[in-house]
Amino acid sequence: QVHLQESGPGLVKSSETLSLTCAVSGYSISKGYYWGWIRQPPGKGLEWIGAIHYSGKTYYNPSLKSRVTMSVDTSKNQFSLRVNSVTAADTAVYYCARIPHTAVVTTIFHYVDYWGQGALVTVSS
Amino acid sequence: QSALTQPASVSGSPGQSITISCTGTSSDVGGYNYVSWYQQHPGKAPTLIIYDVTERASGVSTRFSGSKSGNMASLTISGLQAEDEGDYYCCSYTSSPSVLFGGGTKLTVL
Numbered sequence: 286q287v288h289l290q291e292s293g294p295g296l297v298k299s300s301e302t303l304s305l306t307c308a309v310s311g312y313s314i315s316k317g318y319y320w321g322w323i324r325q326p327p328g329k330g331l332e333w334i335g336a337i338h339y340s341g342k343t344y345y346n347p348s349l350k351s352r353v354t355m356s357v358d359t360s361k362n363q364f365s366l367r368v369n370s371v372t373a374a375d376t377a378v379y380y381c382a383r384i385p386h387t388a389v390v391t392t393i394f395h396y397v398d399y400w401g402q403g404a405l406v407t408v409s410s
Numbered sequence: 411q412s413a414l415t416q417p418a419s420v421s422g423s424p425g426q427s428i429t430i431s432c433t434g435t436s437s438d439v440g441g442y443n444y445v446s447w448y449q450q451h452p453g454k455a456p457t458l459i460i461y462d463v464t465e466r467a468s469g470v471s472t473r474f475s476g477s478k479s480g481n482m483a484s485l486t487i488s489g490l491q492a493e494d495e496g497d498y499y500c501c502s503y504t505s506s507p508s509v510l511f512g513g514g515t516k517l518t519v520l
Contacts, residue, residue: 330511333508346508394444398461400456402455
């Protein structure tokens with residue numbers, strides 16, 4: 286059974302950098318799939334942040350692209366998220382996820398089949 | 411990128427059927443057969459119920475079904491049960507490549 290677990294500071298100061306890691310068990314990220322991040326502000330809907338392949342190829346939400354960096358560590362079977370210059374609007378539950386895809390002419394993300402339990406990150410002033 | 415449009419809330423009595431709509435554009439819902447639906451209970455992570463417009467995820471009841479016409483996708487739940495109460499989100503691939511979610515629909519079982 287695939288299991289994803291987010292970890293990282295639950296409180297980040299405004300203008301600083303949010304950092305989260307997702308540890309994957311039950312599946313080797315080097316075997317394929319994209320691995321992504323999705324967030325949900327309190328009481329609001331879901332927002333796609335982006336995704337990364339074990340090769341290092343990344344795709345980011347255009348609205349967040351300038352502040353987001355994702356990386357992967359295949360030796361630890363985990364991947365990470367960094368969001369720079371955070372504000373209160375970045376306060377959310379952050380989910381990591383596994384994303385089936387196809388890549389022919391372009392990469393197409395199909396859906397999210399496994400989700401982490403989520404990690405609440407609060408941005409304080 | 412604007413979120414896909416869903417009704418804020420729907421409700422139904424046990425045993426009834428309800429449908430949740432998800433409206434996008436020809437660049438997302440209408441352009442690709444990669445619409446998925448997720449159920450979320452309070453304080454929990456979303457779970458996949460429908461993928462590729464019509465396919466039920468493993469273990470999901472046959473009471474759940476998905477469809478699409480033009481730029482609008484729909485999730486239908488038949489034989490409504492109390493356990494179906496929660497939030498439902500649609501999701502679509504969009505060219506960039508990227509992914510768009512709907513704003514979510516709160517289902518209340520009366």
